[in-house]
Amino acid sequence: MKIIKLTTYRVPPRWMLLKIETDEGVVGWGEPVIEGRARTVETAVQEMEPYLIGQDPARINDLWQTMYRAGFYRGGAITMSAIAGIDQALWDIKGKVMGKPVYELLGGLVRDRMKMYSWVGGDRPSDIIEHISKLREGGFDTFKMNATEELGMLDTAAAVDKAVERVAEIRAAFGNSIEFGLDFHGRVAAPMAKVLLRELEPYRPLFVEEPVLAEQAEYYPRLAETTSIPLAAGERMYSRFEFKNVFHAGGLSIVQPDLSHAGGITECMKIASMAEAYDIALAPHCPLGPVALAACLSVDFVSYNAVLQEQSMGIHYNKGGELLDYVLNKEDFRITDGYMKPLTKPGLGVEVDEERVIAASKNAPDWRNPVWRHADGSVAEW
Numbered sequence: 519m520k521i522i523k524l525t526t527y528r529v530p531p532r533w534m535l536l537k538i539e540t541d542e543g544v545v546g547w548g549e550p551v552i553e554g555r556a557r558t559v560e561t562a563v564q565e566m567e568p569y570l571i572g573q574d575p576a577r578i579n580d581l582w583q584t585m586y587r588a589g590f591y592r593g594g595a596i597t598m599s600a601i602a603g604i605d606q607a608l609w610d611i612k613g614k615v616m617g618k619p620v621y622e623l624l625g626g627l628v629r630d631r632m633k634m635y636s637w638v639g640g641d642r643p644s645d646i647i648e649h650i651s652k653l654r655e656g657g658f659d660t661f662k663m664n665a666t667e668e669l670g671m672l673d674t675a676a677a678v679d680k681a682v683e684r685v686a687e688i689r690a691a692f693g694n695s696i697e698f699g700l701d702f703h704g705r706v707a708a709p710m711a712k713v714l715l716r717e718l719e720p721y722r723p724l725f726v727e728e729p730v731l732a733e734q735a736e737y738y739p740r741l742a743e744t745t746s747i748p749l750a751a752g753e754r755m756y757s758r759f760e761f762k763n764v765f766h767a768g769g770l771s772i773v774q775p776d777l778s779h780a781g782g783i784t785e786c787m788k789i790a791s792m793a794e795a796y797d798i799a800l801a802p803h804c805p806l807g808p809v810a811l812a813a814c815l816s817v818d819f820v821s822y823n824a825v826l827q828e829q830s831m832g833i834h835y836n837k838g839g840e841l842l843d844y845v846l847n848k849e850d851f852r853i854t855d856g857y858m859k860p861l862t863k864p865g866l867g868v869e870v871d872e873e874r875v876i877a878a879s880k881n882a883p884d885w886r887n888p889v890w891r892h893a894d895g896s897v898a899e900w
């Protein structure tokens with residue numbers, strides 16, 4: 519079997535799907551994308567074609583190593599997202615050829631169902647109580663929200679109190695009948711992270727995500743010394759070589775690689791097992807589309823340390839497109855009592871609605887995250 523064609527489709531709300539075709543008619547789908555840089559990743563996928571066209575899609579490991587090493591320069595968000603989507607599609611092909619779901623090819627199920635969580639509150643956290651109440655009716659009991667709006671490197675007690683009061687309200691409304699993660703989203707600089715973590719401690723969030731920016735990862739062990747709140751990060755790290763340093767330095771309790779940013783299934787399986795060796799839990803990042811989620815689940819269902827899975831249904835980013843819009847087997851993505859079952863169809867287990875994808879790709883928006891500014895006019899982390 520040989521790879522004959524790669525086709526990318528940028529689709530609303532801000533995703534990109536990749537179709538890899540073979541000379542024997544077997545097709546694989548992947549989701550290579552960096553939110554806000556879809557066109558750049560699209561070009562990166564096209565630049566990988568010379569390594570792929572005419573090659574045997576079964577040789578995933580060799581194709582992965584070639585894409586990673588052959589271009590001399592390596593790593594980073596764009597290249598590793600391109601490799602990620604291609605890798606997902608190659609695993610999809612392999613599963614379809616062998617008539618097995620990818621998790622079977624990775625050693626079989628380590629659990630029968632996977633715990634899912636839902637975003638609440640939007641870019642500027644608001645209406646949290648009402649949003650949680652509504653999602654609880656749908657069976658969710660675990661949520662994630664932004665902890666703050668813009669926050670200065672050194673901010674006021676009032677700004678800290680605003681973030682803490684929001685969390686206090688959640689505990690007052692729901693007690694310990696629900697769990698919630700707080701995403702600092704890189705908005706909190708090191709000087710304020712310690713302050714916020716201390717004030718949030720009494721409310722026992724399930725975790726705090728990106729307590730500081732990934733480029734400040736050396737603070738993770740220092741911050742972990744000051745709090746019992748589990749620290750989580752990973753969506754802005756792109757290979758096991760980056761995660762290696764973070765695991766070795768310590769401080770992270772939960773690792774959140776993104777299956778569409780960190781080299782795909784092949785790489786994230788390695789990251790997951792490295793994390794397990796450090797007793798770090800796995801909670802793949804996935805505010806993206808159905809193929810990315812299916813790739814996450816392929817890793818979740820074979821990784822002992824997988825504890826939580828993000829999914830984007832109802833997320834505030836999904837304007838103009840929703841998770842199941844491009845999926846024919848929607849019923850397989852049902853979430854019952856906050857859990858998903860394995861996707862059992864061959865490959866990644868997503869039956870892509872290709873007609874819908876092609877139609878939607880005709881006028882895909884160039885999604886960009888907003889550029890926030892502090893009161894003094896300087897750029898704020900979004």
Ligand SMILES: O=C(O)C(=O)C[C@@H](O)[C@H](O)CO
Pocket residue numbers: 553554701703753803804805828835887
């Ligand atoms: O889902 C998360 O945890 C996020 O922090 C969302 C962020 O990754 C946006 O997708 C960037 O555009």
Ligand SMILES: [Mg+2]
Pocket residue numbers: 701703727728753
């Ligand atoms: Mg995040």
